[in-house]
Amino acid sequence: MGSVCELGGSSSNAFESYTQCMNSIAMSPAARLDSRDLRLVLALATARTTAGAAATLHVTQPAVSRALLAAEDKLGVRLFERTPRGLEPTPAGDTLLDSAPRLLTELHELESRLRGPAAPAQRLRLVCECYTAYHWMPSALEGLRASLPGVDLSIAIECTRDPIAALQAGEIDVALISEAPTPRSRRLVDKPLFADEIVFVMAASHRLAARASLTRADLRGETLLTSRVPTRDMGWYHKPLDAAREAPLNYQVLPLTEAVIDFARAGMGIGVLSEWVAEPHLRRGDVVAKRLASGPLRRPWRLVWRKEVEDAAMRLWRVLEKAAPRISTLPLARPSRERLRA
Numbered sequence: 001m002g003s004v005c006e007l008g009g010s011s012s013n014a015f016e017s018y019t020q021c022m023n024s025i026a027m028s029p030a031a032r033l034d035s036r037d038l039r040l041v042l043a044l045a046t047a048r049t050t051a052g053a054a055a056t057l058h059v060t061q062p063a064v065s066r067a068l069l070a071a072e073d074k075l076g077v078r079l080f081e082r083t084p085r086g087l088e089p090t091p092a093g094d095t096l097l098d099s100a101p102r103l104l105t106e107l108h109e110l111e112s113r114l115r116g117p118a119a120p121a122q123r124l125r126l127v128c129e130c131y132t133a134y135h136w137m138p139s140a141l142e143g144l145r146a147s148l149p150g151v152d153l154s155i156a157i158e159c160t161r162d163p164i165a166a167l168q169a170g171e172i173d174v175a176l177i178s179e180a181p182t183p184r185s186r187r188l189v190d191k192p193l194f195a196d197e198i199v200f201v202m203a204a205s206h207r208l209a210a211r212a213s214l215t216r217a218d219l220r221g222e223t224l225l226t227s228r229v230p231t232r233d234m235g236w237y238h239k240p241l242d243a244a245r246e247a248p249l250n251y252q253v254l255p256l257t258e259a260v261i262d263f264a265r266a267g268m269g270i271g272v273l274s275e276w277v278a279e280p281h282l283r284r285g286d287v288v289a290k291r292l293a294s295g296p297l298r299r300p301w302r303l304v305w306r307k308e309v310e311d312a313a314m315r316l317w318r319v320l321e322k323a324a325p326r327i328s329t330l331p332l333a334r335p336s337r338e339r340l341r342a
Contacts, residue, residue: 032074035107038100040067041079041089045097046276046325048086056323088283105155112152123152124312125172127159133176133301151312167306174305174313176320181233182304190304191317194324198237198297199289200224201264201271201278206288208270213293216241216249223269224251225260240294261287274299276325 043053043064050068054061072079079093089097159166163175167188182190200219202209208218219241229251230237241249252269254260261281264271271278271287278289291297303320305313 033071035104036067037071037074038096038104040064040071041093041096042100042104043323044068044080044087045089045093046323048088050087089280094280109154112154122150122309122312123154124174124309124316125154125156126174126176126316127156127163127166127172128176129160129163129180130176130178151315153316164304167304170306173309174303174316177302177304178299179231179233182302187307188304189307189310189313190302193301193303193317193321195298195300196325197275197291198272198299199275199278199291201261201273201281201287201289203265203267204286204288206267206270208290209288211290214290215293216243219249219270220247222250224249224272225254225263225269226251226272227253227255227257227260229253234299236298236300240292240297 039057040053043056044050047053047056050064051061054064057064068080075092077092078090079096080087080089082088156166156172159172159175162180163172163177164180164182166172167175168183168185176193177190182188200214208214208222211218232238252263254263257273257277260271260273261278263269265287273289275289278287281287282289301324303313303317
């Protein structure tokens, strides 16, 4: 039996068959959003203000406000609500934020493949030591593309486990590092980028939830939930939490951020997370985040690159420095009665 798309016979029959063939092809639904809308919501979710998003996107604040209204009009839903703490994503906004980084990365990689050898560019292969950085990085990379069209930027996720070794082997060009020490080498450049805060997330019903802040003594006997056990290179973490002649703290490794939050919400331990990763989960009110009484746990991030890509890497550093998450939702720890109990 012949298909609808088989052409033959007279020219009129051929035209009729062609028309039937084209009509039989199911057209993909037209997308209402474009990449600019995705970059907009990522910038707003990170900055939490239209002014901050405008600085990230290099446009004016009124332009950001108009673009947000236009995106919401396209979708027929509100994406953000204004609160005393800044812009908060609605459930629809959270749904869009879950997919936006992946879509932007895939679109960029597709465009890079399509350009192919006809558009030679300096290749820059990037990896993040911590998967959580991919929540905010795609919108920053879009900014890099606009300011540095001669760079073909790709993400080498397969090198996440040991980015320093991948740099030394020439498998990648740039790495965003939070833990691994940089070996002495004339071939590598190490430049501080930003610092985020590590907080302790627990169920709102947890015995420690009413505390203004926590001490090491509070954490003894608790199960600390984390995606990676703290390494000995993390001096910023061990200095306030390690104690001589005391048993080490108890950790349980869970590979996914969502699992850490769910276990903490169920009262099965205390999550150890970056504040900007934890912050969206705090809005429901069933989990809370606490600082140490001794002061915030600041995790330093650095950008490390091979000397051969110095110019492009420095431009990347400038873009990431502006786009790095800067969230501060927790009150400062109260000075000191709790500290003395440690």
